[in-house]
Amino acid sequence: MAVVDVAALHQQLDFLDGHEEFLEKVKPVMSDLVRNLENLPFTSLGKGTLPVFKNCIISINRFEEYIETVERESLLEVLYGLGEVVGLSRESEFAEEWRGDW
Structure with missing residues (x-):
């Protein structure tokens, strides 16, 4: 049985x-x-976690005017880090499908 490392998520x-x-x-x-x-x-x-990430990324798209290079790199690093914790491959670049122009 797979278990999520809650501490790693936070x-x-x-x-x-x-x-x-x-x-x-x-x-x-x-x-x-x-x-x-x-x-x-x-x-x-x-x-199975992809719909949760999709909703999050679509919500973040509302703030694209605040997202510069540092913020984009940080945000993607955290999203892919969270993805790894719940069993998604970083190489899948799942965030790219839904992110806006940031």
Whole structure:
């Protein structure tokens, strides 16, 4: 049975970096993502988590005007780190499918 490392999920949020205005807007969305991931049944791990990531990324797209290079790199690093914790491959670049012009 697969188990999500809840501590590892929450630790990923510590890696978010960028301007304060960006962090104020994005941290609540990312915190919701972590909560949603930790509440998924273990049978949903891996590709079953993609709808949760999709909803998060679409929400983040509303803040693209606050996302510069540092924020983009940080955000993608955290998203792919969270993905690895729940069984997704970083190489799949799953975030690219839904992210806007950031």
